[in-house]
Amino acid sequence: MYKHPDAPRLLAYRRGASGDCKNKMEFKIEKKLKGTLGRAGILKTPHGEIHTPAFVAVGTKATIKSLNPEQVKATGVEVVLGNTYHLYLQPGDEIVRDGGGIGKFMNWPGPTMTDSGGFQVFSLGAAYGKDISKITKITDPSLLIPERFDDSDAPRLAKIGQDGVSFKSHLDGSIHYITPEKSIQIQHNLGADIIFAFDECTSPTEDLRYQEEALERTHRWAERSLVEHQKLNSEKKISLFGIVQGGRDERLRKESARVISSLDFDGFGIGGSFAKEDMSTAVRWVNEILPEEKPRHLLGIGEPEDLFMGVENGVDLFDCVLPTRLGRNGTIYTKTGKIIIMNTKFRNDFSPIEKDCECYTCKNYSRAYVAHLFHGKEMLAGTLASIHNLYFIVNLVKNIRQSILDDNFFAFKDDFLKGYL
Protein backbone atom coordinates (compact mmCIF):
# COMPACT_ATOMS: atom_id res chain seq x y z
CA MET A 1 0.00 0.00 0.00
CA TYR A 2 1.34 3.36 -0.97
CA LYS A 3 1.98 5.60 1.99
CA HIS A 4 2.51 9.24 1.36
CA PRO A 5 5.78 10.31 2.96
CA ASP A 6 4.26 13.53 4.21
CA ALA A 7 0.96 12.05 5.29
CA PRO A 8 0.79 13.64 8.75
CA ARG A 9 1.45 17.11 7.44
CA LEU A 10 -1.24 16.80 4.80
CA LEU A 11 -3.91 16.95 7.45
CA ALA A 12 -3.17 20.62 7.78
CA TYR A 13 -4.51 21.17 4.29
CA ARG A 14 -7.65 19.18 4.61
CA ARG A 15 -10.70 21.08 3.70
CA GLY A 16 -11.89 22.98 6.72
CA ALA A 17 -8.78 22.31 8.70
CA SER A 18 -7.06 25.35 7.25
CA GLY A 19 -9.64 27.80 8.53
CA ASP A 20 -11.83 30.04 6.44
CA CYS A 21 -10.72 28.93 3.04
CA LYS A 22 -13.25 30.93 1.10
CA ASN A 23 -12.57 30.83 -2.56
CA LYS A 24 -14.20 33.02 -5.08
CA MET A 25 -14.90 29.96 -7.12
CA GLU A 26 -18.15 28.18 -6.37
CA PHE A 27 -19.43 24.95 -7.77
CA LYS A 28 -23.06 23.99 -7.66
CA ILE A 29 -24.49 20.73 -8.93
CA GLU A 30 -27.83 21.30 -10.60
CA LYS A 31 -28.77 17.79 -11.48
CA LYS A 32 -27.31 14.33 -11.32
CA LEU A 33 -27.44 11.70 -13.98
CA LYS A 34 -29.19 8.82 -12.27
CA GLY A 35 -27.32 5.58 -11.88
CA THR A 36 -24.00 7.12 -12.90
CA LEU A 37 -21.41 9.54 -11.62
CA GLY A 38 -22.56 12.19 -14.07
CA ARG A 39 -23.92 15.60 -13.22
CA ALA A 40 -24.71 19.03 -14.62
CA GLY A 41 -23.69 22.09 -12.68
CA ILE A 42 -22.51 25.65 -12.63
CA LEU A 43 -18.99 26.73 -11.80
CA LYS A 44 -18.75 30.37 -10.76
CA THR A 45 -15.46 32.14 -11.27
CA PRO A 46 -14.43 35.77 -10.83
CA HIS A 47 -14.83 36.18 -14.59
CA GLY A 48 -18.14 34.49 -15.11
CA GLU A 49 -20.01 31.23 -14.97
CA ILE A 50 -19.13 27.96 -16.60
CA HIS A 51 -22.01 25.64 -17.28
CA THR A 52 -20.80 22.13 -16.72
CA PRO A 53 -20.15 19.76 -18.28
CA ALA A 54 -18.21 22.22 -20.38
CA PHE A 55 -15.57 22.14 -23.03
CA VAL A 56 -12.58 24.38 -22.41
CA ALA A 57 -10.93 25.86 -25.48
CA VAL A 58 -7.17 25.41 -25.51
CA GLY A 59 -5.23 28.60 -26.02
CA THR A 60 -1.75 27.46 -25.10
CA LYS A 61 0.04 30.68 -25.92
CA ALA A 62 -2.80 32.96 -24.80
CA THR A 63 -4.60 32.66 -28.09
CA ILE A 64 -6.96 30.12 -29.55
CA LYS A 65 -4.96 29.52 -32.67
CA SER A 66 -6.35 31.32 -35.71
CA LEU A 67 -9.34 32.81 -33.84
CA ASN A 68 -9.95 36.14 -32.17
CA PRO A 69 -11.90 36.27 -28.91
CA GLU A 70 -15.12 37.34 -30.62
CA GLN A 71 -14.94 34.31 -32.86
CA VAL A 72 -14.19 32.08 -29.89
CA LYS A 73 -17.11 33.50 -27.96
CA ALA A 74 -19.40 33.00 -30.92
CA THR A 75 -18.67 29.27 -30.88
CA GLY A 76 -20.16 29.13 -27.39
CA VAL A 77 -16.88 28.64 -25.54
CA GLU A 78 -17.10 29.85 -21.94
CA VAL A 79 -13.56 29.27 -20.70
CA VAL A 80 -10.07 29.26 -22.14
CA LEU A 81 -6.94 27.39 -21.03
CA GLY A 82 -3.38 28.69 -21.43
CA ASN A 83 -0.09 27.01 -20.67
CA THR A 84 2.53 27.77 -18.04
CA TYR A 85 5.53 26.41 -19.90
CA HIS A 86 4.77 28.21 -23.15
CA LEU A 87 3.86 31.56 -21.63
CA TYR A 88 6.79 31.45 -19.24
CA LEU A 89 9.14 31.06 -22.19
CA GLN A 90 7.29 33.52 -24.37
CA PRO A 91 6.50 36.33 -23.73
CA GLY A 92 7.38 35.62 -20.06
CA ASP A 93 4.92 35.39 -17.19
CA GLU A 94 5.87 38.82 -15.88
CA ILE A 95 4.89 40.41 -19.15
CA VAL A 96 1.52 38.68 -18.94
CA ARG A 97 1.16 39.84 -15.34
CA ASP A 98 2.06 43.41 -16.29
CA GLY A 99 -0.40 43.16 -19.16
CA GLY A 100 -3.15 42.62 -16.64
CA GLY A 101 -3.14 38.84 -16.45
CA ILE A 102 -3.86 36.31 -19.13
CA GLY A 103 -7.49 37.27 -19.66
CA LYS A 104 -6.89 40.98 -20.08
CA PHE A 105 -3.67 40.40 -21.99
CA MET A 106 -5.41 38.27 -24.61
CA ASN A 107 -8.67 40.22 -24.49
CA TRP A 108 -10.67 37.28 -23.22
CA PRO A 109 -13.18 38.63 -20.69
CA GLY A 110 -14.45 35.25 -19.51
CA PRO A 111 -13.05 32.61 -17.19
CA THR A 112 -9.50 31.38 -17.77
CA MET A 113 -7.38 28.45 -16.67
CA THR A 114 -3.72 27.60 -17.01
CA ASP A 115 -2.11 24.21 -17.16
CA SER A 116 0.94 23.78 -14.96
CA GLY A 117 3.50 22.56 -17.46
CA GLY A 118 3.11 19.02 -16.15
CA PHE A 119 2.05 17.75 -19.53
CA GLN A 120 5.26 19.11 -21.05
CA VAL A 121 7.21 16.91 -18.62
CA PHE A 122 5.70 14.13 -20.70
CA SER A 123 5.42 15.57 -24.19
CA LEU A 124 8.94 17.01 -24.13
CA GLY A 125 10.32 14.21 -21.98
CA ALA A 126 9.43 10.55 -22.21
CA ALA A 127 7.25 11.08 -25.27
CA TYR A 128 9.73 13.28 -27.10
CA GLY A 129 10.39 12.07 -30.62
CA LYS A 130 8.30 8.95 -30.05
CA ASP A 131 4.99 7.85 -31.38
CA ILE A 132 3.34 8.34 -28.01
CA SER A 133 0.87 11.01 -27.11
CA LYS A 134 -2.14 11.64 -24.95
CA ILE A 135 -3.92 8.64 -26.39
CA THR A 136 -1.62 5.86 -27.35
CA LYS A 137 -2.59 2.93 -29.48
CA ILE A 138 -0.71 0.10 -27.92
CA THR A 139 -0.47 -2.38 -30.73
CA ASP A 140 3.07 -3.43 -30.01
CA PRO A 141 2.95 -5.87 -27.08
CA SER A 142 6.56 -5.16 -26.29
CA LEU A 143 5.43 -1.74 -25.13
CA LEU A 144 3.30 -3.38 -22.51
CA ILE A 145 5.85 -5.65 -20.93
CA PRO A 146 6.29 -4.64 -17.32
CA GLU A 147 9.87 -3.56 -17.75
CA ARG A 148 10.96 -0.05 -18.20
CA PHE A 149 13.05 -0.03 -21.34
CA ASP A 150 16.08 2.00 -20.54
CA ASP A 151 16.13 4.89 -22.92
CA SER A 152 17.60 7.46 -20.59
CA ASP A 153 19.97 8.49 -23.34
CA ALA A 154 17.17 9.17 -25.77
CA PRO A 155 17.02 12.81 -26.80
CA ARG A 156 14.46 14.81 -24.86
CA LEU A 157 13.79 18.39 -23.91
CA ALA A 158 12.58 17.66 -20.39
CA LYS A 159 14.43 15.77 -17.66
CA ILE A 160 13.08 15.04 -14.24
CA GLY A 161 15.41 16.09 -11.47
CA GLN A 162 15.42 15.90 -7.70
CA ASP A 163 12.57 18.28 -7.02
CA GLY A 164 11.56 19.60 -10.37
CA VAL A 165 12.07 19.29 -14.08
CA SER A 166 14.69 20.84 -16.32
CA PHE A 167 13.39 21.93 -19.67
CA LYS A 168 15.45 22.75 -22.67
CA SER A 169 13.51 25.48 -24.42
CA HIS A 170 12.20 24.34 -27.78
CA LEU A 171 12.50 27.96 -28.87
CA ASP A 172 16.15 28.75 -28.18
CA GLY A 173 17.66 25.78 -26.36
CA SER A 174 18.05 27.62 -23.07
CA ILE A 175 17.71 25.53 -19.90
CA HIS A 176 14.99 26.21 -17.36
CA TYR A 177 14.29 24.46 -14.12
CA ILE A 178 10.64 24.26 -13.15
CA THR A 179 9.69 23.19 -9.66
CA PRO A 180 6.16 22.95 -8.31
CA GLU A 181 6.74 26.28 -6.56
CA LYS A 182 8.00 27.85 -9.76
CA SER A 183 5.03 26.56 -11.74
CA ILE A 184 2.63 28.04 -9.20
CA GLN A 185 4.50 31.34 -9.13
CA ILE A 186 4.34 31.53 -12.89
CA GLN A 187 0.67 30.66 -12.86
CA HIS A 188 -0.06 33.35 -10.28
CA ASN A 189 1.67 35.83 -12.54
CA LEU A 190 -0.40 34.60 -15.45
CA GLY A 191 -3.38 35.16 -13.21
CA ALA A 192 -5.99 32.73 -14.50
CA ASP A 193 -9.07 31.94 -12.44
CA ILE A 194 -8.21 28.28 -12.19
CA ILE A 195 -4.70 26.88 -12.14
CA PHE A 196 -3.28 23.38 -11.87
CA ALA A 197 -0.76 21.70 -9.60
CA PHE A 198 2.52 20.69 -11.18
CA ASP A 199 2.41 16.98 -11.99
CA GLU A 200 4.12 14.32 -14.02
CA CYS A 201 2.09 12.83 -16.82
CA THR A 202 3.59 9.39 -17.31
CA SER A 203 3.75 7.31 -20.44
CA PRO A 204 1.59 4.16 -20.51
CA THR A 205 4.71 2.29 -21.57
CA GLU A 206 6.30 2.81 -18.15
CA ASP A 207 6.31 -0.16 -15.83
CA LEU A 208 4.48 -0.29 -12.54
CA ARG A 209 7.53 0.44 -10.48
CA TYR A 210 8.15 3.63 -12.38
CA GLN A 211 4.47 4.59 -12.25
CA GLU A 212 4.63 4.20 -8.49
CA GLU A 213 7.73 6.33 -8.22
CA ALA A 214 6.27 8.99 -10.51
CA LEU A 215 3.04 8.99 -8.58
CA GLU A 216 4.83 9.61 -5.31
CA ARG A 217 6.58 12.50 -6.98
CA THR A 218 3.32 13.89 -8.32
CA HIS A 219 1.82 13.70 -4.86
CA ARG A 220 4.79 15.45 -3.31
CA TRP A 221 4.56 18.08 -6.00
CA ALA A 222 0.82 18.44 -5.39
CA GLU A 223 1.42 19.30 -1.78
CA ARG A 224 4.21 21.72 -2.61
CA SER A 225 2.02 23.32 -5.26
CA LEU A 226 -0.72 23.78 -2.71
CA VAL A 227 1.60 25.27 -0.10
CA GLU A 228 3.00 27.73 -2.59
CA HIS A 229 -0.45 28.59 -3.84
CA GLN A 230 -1.75 29.32 -0.36
CA LYS A 231 1.27 31.54 0.23
CA LEU A 232 0.53 33.58 -2.89
CA ASN A 233 -3.24 33.54 -2.85
CA SER A 234 -3.99 36.11 -0.18
CA GLU A 235 -6.77 37.62 -2.24
CA LYS A 236 -8.22 34.16 -2.83
CA LYS A 237 -9.11 34.96 -6.36
CA ILE A 238 -7.34 32.01 -7.86
CA SER A 239 -8.47 28.42 -7.50
CA LEU A 240 -6.07 25.50 -7.59
CA PHE A 241 -6.88 22.08 -8.96
CA GLY A 242 -4.84 19.05 -7.92
CA ILE A 243 -4.07 16.38 -10.50
CA VAL A 244 -4.68 12.66 -10.13
CA GLN A 245 -2.29 10.35 -11.95
CA GLY A 246 -1.58 6.65 -11.59
CA GLY A 247 -1.45 5.36 -15.14
CA ARG A 248 -3.57 2.36 -16.02
CA ASP A 249 -3.22 0.64 -12.67
CA GLU A 250 -6.34 0.48 -10.56
CA ARG A 251 -4.56 0.50 -7.23
CA LEU A 252 -2.42 3.51 -8.13
CA ARG A 253 -5.31 5.43 -9.63
CA LYS A 254 -7.44 4.97 -6.55
CA GLU A 255 -4.57 5.74 -4.25
CA SER A 256 -3.87 8.90 -6.16
CA ALA A 257 -7.51 9.92 -6.01
CA ARG A 258 -7.44 9.42 -2.23
CA VAL A 259 -4.21 11.29 -1.66
CA ILE A 260 -5.08 14.20 -3.92
CA SER A 261 -8.59 14.54 -2.58
CA SER A 262 -7.24 14.65 0.96
CA LEU A 263 -5.56 17.92 0.10
CA ASP A 264 -7.44 21.19 0.11
CA PHE A 265 -7.73 21.69 -3.61
CA ASP A 266 -10.62 23.58 -5.13
CA GLY A 267 -11.11 20.97 -7.80
CA PHE A 268 -9.31 18.18 -9.54
CA GLY A 269 -7.70 17.31 -12.80
CA ILE A 270 -7.47 13.77 -14.05
CA GLY A 271 -4.27 13.37 -16.01
CA GLY A 272 -2.34 10.72 -17.80
CA SER A 273 -1.64 9.29 -21.17
CA PHE A 274 -4.02 6.46 -21.87
CA ALA A 275 -4.61 3.58 -24.12
CA LYS A 276 -8.11 4.37 -25.25
CA GLU A 277 -9.61 1.26 -23.71
CA ASP A 278 -8.18 2.17 -20.30
CA MET A 279 -9.66 5.61 -20.12
CA SER A 280 -13.18 4.98 -18.91
CA THR A 281 -12.14 2.64 -16.12
CA ALA A 282 -9.46 5.03 -14.93
CA VAL A 283 -11.90 7.93 -14.89
CA ARG A 284 -14.51 5.94 -13.02
CA TRP A 285 -12.06 4.64 -10.40
CA VAL A 286 -10.98 8.19 -9.72
CA ASN A 287 -14.35 9.92 -9.69
CA GLU A 288 -15.85 7.35 -7.37
CA ILE A 289 -13.35 8.58 -4.81
CA LEU A 290 -13.04 12.31 -5.49
CA PRO A 291 -15.40 14.45 -3.38
CA GLU A 292 -18.64 14.93 -5.20
CA GLU A 293 -18.98 18.62 -4.42
CA LYS A 294 -15.84 19.71 -6.24
CA PRO A 295 -15.37 20.03 -9.98
CA ARG A 296 -13.35 17.52 -11.99
CA HIS A 297 -11.46 18.23 -15.16
CA LEU A 298 -10.43 15.44 -17.53
CA LEU A 299 -7.24 16.84 -18.95
CA GLY A 300 -6.65 16.87 -22.66
CA ILE A 301 -9.57 14.72 -23.71
CA GLY A 302 -12.10 15.63 -26.30
CA GLU A 303 -13.22 13.21 -29.01
CA PRO A 304 -17.02 12.98 -29.07
CA GLU A 305 -17.16 9.42 -27.74
CA ASP A 306 -14.74 10.41 -24.95
CA LEU A 307 -16.95 13.30 -23.93
CA PHE A 308 -19.96 11.04 -23.41
CA MET A 309 -17.77 8.60 -21.52
CA GLY A 310 -16.35 11.36 -19.34
CA VAL A 311 -19.68 12.95 -18.50
CA GLU A 312 -21.20 9.62 -17.64
CA ASN A 313 -18.29 8.97 -15.32
CA GLY A 314 -18.51 12.25 -13.48
CA VAL A 315 -16.34 14.66 -15.42
CA ASP A 316 -17.31 18.35 -15.38
CA LEU A 317 -14.65 19.93 -17.58
CA PHE A 318 -12.78 18.87 -20.69
CA ASP A 319 -10.12 20.55 -22.72
CA CYS A 320 -8.59 19.34 -25.92
CA VAL A 321 -6.51 20.69 -28.76
CA LEU A 322 -8.31 18.57 -31.32
CA PRO A 323 -11.01 20.97 -32.52
CA THR A 324 -8.48 23.62 -33.40
CA ARG A 325 -5.61 21.37 -34.41
CA LEU A 326 -7.74 19.14 -36.59
CA GLY A 327 -9.37 22.24 -38.00
CA ARG A 328 -6.08 23.81 -38.98
CA ASN A 329 -4.99 20.52 -40.49
CA GLY A 330 -8.11 20.18 -42.60
CA THR A 331 -10.14 17.61 -40.68
CA ILE A 332 -13.65 18.71 -39.83
CA TYR A 333 -16.21 17.25 -37.45
CA THR A 334 -19.67 16.36 -38.70
CA LYS A 335 -22.50 14.43 -37.09
CA THR A 336 -21.66 11.52 -39.35
CA GLY A 337 -17.98 11.52 -38.53
CA LYS A 338 -14.90 13.48 -39.43
CA ILE A 339 -14.24 14.54 -42.98
CA ILE A 340 -10.98 15.54 -44.60
CA ILE A 341 -12.01 18.63 -46.45
CA MET A 342 -9.16 18.50 -48.98
CA ASN A 343 -10.44 15.21 -50.39
CA THR A 344 -11.29 15.44 -54.07
CA LYS A 345 -14.99 14.86 -53.57
CA PHE A 346 -15.41 18.18 -51.73
CA ARG A 347 -13.91 20.35 -54.45
CA ASN A 348 -17.27 20.89 -56.06
CA ASP A 349 -19.51 20.29 -53.08
CA PHE A 350 -21.36 23.55 -52.60
CA SER A 351 -23.33 22.47 -49.56
CA PRO A 352 -22.29 23.73 -46.13
CA ILE A 353 -20.11 21.52 -43.96
CA GLU A 354 -23.30 20.65 -42.07
CA LYS A 355 -26.71 21.64 -43.27
CA ASP A 356 -28.30 22.35 -39.90
CA CYS A 357 -25.22 23.76 -38.18
CA GLU A 358 -25.57 27.23 -36.76
CA CYS A 359 -21.90 28.15 -36.77
CA TYR A 360 -20.57 31.09 -38.74
CA THR A 361 -18.74 28.86 -41.17
CA CYS A 362 -21.74 26.71 -42.03
CA LYS A 363 -24.07 29.66 -42.30
CA ASN A 364 -21.87 31.45 -44.80
CA TYR A 365 -19.59 29.11 -46.72
CA SER A 366 -19.63 25.91 -48.75
CA ARG A 367 -17.44 22.84 -48.46
CA ALA A 368 -16.03 23.70 -51.87
CA TYR A 369 -14.97 27.13 -50.64
CA VAL A 370 -13.35 25.83 -47.48
CA ALA A 371 -11.64 23.12 -49.55
CA HIS A 372 -10.43 25.81 -51.92
CA LEU A 373 -8.97 27.83 -49.03
CA PHE A 374 -7.10 24.78 -47.78
CA HIS A 375 -5.77 23.92 -51.22
CA GLY A 376 -4.71 27.51 -51.63
CA LYS A 377 -3.08 27.53 -48.18
CA GLU A 378 -5.10 30.56 -47.20
CA MET A 379 -5.08 31.61 -43.54
CA LEU A 380 -8.86 31.80 -43.47
CA ALA A 381 -9.01 28.03 -44.05
CA GLY A 382 -7.80 27.20 -40.54
CA THR A 383 -10.00 29.88 -39.07
CA LEU A 384 -13.22 28.69 -40.68
CA ALA A 385 -12.49 25.05 -39.89
CA SER A 386 -11.57 25.87 -36.29
CA ILE A 387 -14.76 27.87 -35.85
CA HIS A 388 -16.85 24.96 -37.00
CA ASN A 389 -14.93 22.33 -35.03
CA LEU A 390 -15.01 24.34 -31.81
CA TYR A 391 -18.68 25.05 -32.28
CA PHE A 392 -19.31 21.38 -32.97
CA ILE A 393 -17.57 20.11 -29.82
CA VAL A 394 -18.72 22.90 -27.52
CA ASN A 395 -22.23 22.48 -28.74
CA LEU A 396 -22.07 18.74 -28.33
CA VAL A 397 -21.09 19.15 -24.69
CA LYS A 398 -23.85 21.71 -24.23
CA ASN A 399 -26.34 19.28 -25.67
CA ILE A 400 -25.02 16.56 -23.40
CA ARG A 401 -25.53 18.93 -20.47
CA GLN A 402 -29.04 19.73 -21.59
CA SER A 403 -29.80 16.04 -21.98
CA ILE A 404 -28.91 15.52 -18.34
CA LEU A 405 -31.24 18.34 -17.32
CA ASP A 406 -33.93 16.84 -19.55
CA ASP A 407 -33.45 13.27 -18.30
CA ASN A 408 -32.59 12.32 -21.81
CA PHE A 409 -28.87 11.57 -21.64
CA PHE A 410 -28.82 7.94 -22.76
CA ALA A 411 -31.18 8.41 -25.66
CA PHE A 412 -29.18 11.40 -26.80
CA LYS A 413 -25.92 9.49 -26.47
CA ASP A 414 -27.13 6.46 -28.39
CA ASP A 415 -28.63 8.63 -31.05
CA PHE A 416 -25.52 10.67 -31.52
CA LEU A 417 -23.04 7.82 -31.47
CA LYS A 418 -25.14 5.75 -33.86
CA GLY A 419 -24.91 8.48 -36.44
CA TYR A 420 -21.35 9.52 -35.68
CA LEU A 421 -19.29 6.37 -36.13
Add this chain to the structure above:
RNA sequence: GCGUCGGUGGUAGAGUGGUCAAUUACAACAGACUGUAAAUCUGUCGCCUUAGGGCUCCGAAGGUUCGAAUCCUUCCCGACGCA
Protein backbone atom coordinates in the same frame (compact mmCIF):
# COMPACT_ATOMS: atom_id res chain seq x y z
C1' G B 1 18.99 29.84 -94.84
C1' C B 2 23.34 29.67 -91.44
C1' G B 3 25.00 29.51 -86.32
C1' U B 4 24.46 28.75 -80.99
C1' C B 5 21.92 26.76 -76.97
C1' G B 6 18.11 23.65 -75.56
C1' G B 7 13.92 19.67 -75.64
C1' U B 8 13.70 14.67 -68.95
C1' G B 9 7.84 11.89 -65.53
C1' G B 10 1.31 16.91 -64.06
C1' U B 11 4.82 21.50 -63.49
C1' A B 12 9.72 23.49 -62.49
C1' G B 13 14.24 21.40 -62.71
C1' A B 14 18.73 17.69 -61.46
C1' G B 15 21.27 13.92 -63.91
C1' U B 16 25.62 13.91 -69.09
C1' G B 17 28.01 5.89 -70.57
C1' G B 18 26.38 1.12 -66.03
C1' U B 19 24.52 1.48 -58.96
C1' C B 20 18.25 5.40 -63.26
C1' A B 21 11.65 4.09 -63.25
C1' A B 22 15.37 8.42 -63.03
C1' U B 23 17.81 13.53 -56.98
C1' U B 24 14.79 17.53 -55.38
C1' A B 25 10.76 20.96 -54.99
C1' C B 26 5.83 21.99 -56.06
C1' A B 27 1.17 20.04 -57.53
C1' A B 28 -1.94 15.75 -57.02
C1' C B 29 -3.94 11.58 -54.04
C1' A B 30 -4.68 9.17 -49.31
C1' G B 31 -3.89 9.22 -44.10
C1' A B 32 -2.56 10.77 -39.00
C1' C B 33 -3.40 14.28 -35.07
C1' U B 34 -6.67 13.91 -27.71
C1' G B 35 -3.68 19.07 -20.56
C1' U B 36 -0.44 22.23 -28.82
C1' A B 37 7.86 21.65 -30.12
C1' A B 38 1.85 21.30 -34.75
C1' A B 39 -1.48 26.62 -40.29
C1' U B 40 2.18 20.18 -38.63
C1' C B 41 3.62 15.31 -39.89
C1' U B 42 3.43 10.47 -42.74
C1' G B 43 2.68 7.49 -47.07
C1' U B 44 1.72 7.05 -52.48
C1' C B 45 2.83 9.46 -56.85
C1' G B 46 4.95 5.57 -65.44
C1' C B 47 1.77 0.88 -66.34
C1' C B 48 0.71 -4.22 -64.55
C1' U B 49 1.24 -7.40 -60.29
C1' U B 50 -0.42 -13.66 -56.68
C1' A B 51 4.04 -7.43 -54.34
C1' G B 52 8.88 -11.89 -55.63
C1' G B 53 8.84 -9.21 -59.77
C1' G B 54 7.28 -8.05 -65.00
C1' C B 55 6.70 -4.28 -68.89
C1' U B 56 7.33 0.56 -71.13
C1' C B 57 10.27 5.18 -70.52
C1' C B 58 14.02 10.90 -70.74
C1' G B 59 11.21 15.16 -78.50
C1' A B 60 11.24 11.15 -82.99
C1' A B 61 13.81 7.53 -85.84
C1' G B 62 18.22 5.09 -86.66
C1' G B 63 23.27 3.93 -85.00
C1' U B 64 27.87 3.04 -81.67
C1' U B 65 28.47 -0.06 -77.15
C1' C B 66 28.35 -5.94 -73.26
C1' G B 67 25.36 -1.62 -71.55
C1' A B 68 22.45 4.87 -73.66
C1' A B 69 18.31 9.92 -70.57
C1' U B 70 23.66 10.41 -71.18
C1' C B 71 27.98 9.38 -77.30
C1' C B 72 27.05 9.77 -83.05
C1' U B 73 23.64 10.76 -87.47
C1' U B 74 19.16 12.56 -89.47
C1' C B 75 14.54 14.68 -88.61
C1' C B 76 10.85 17.56 -85.65
C1' C B 77 10.09 21.56 -82.12
C1' G B 78 11.64 26.06 -79.09
C1' A B 79 14.75 30.37 -77.71
C1' C B 80 18.46 33.66 -79.15
C1' G B 81 22.04 35.65 -82.77
C1' C B 82 23.51 36.60 -87.96
C1' A B 83 21.36 37.15 -92.67
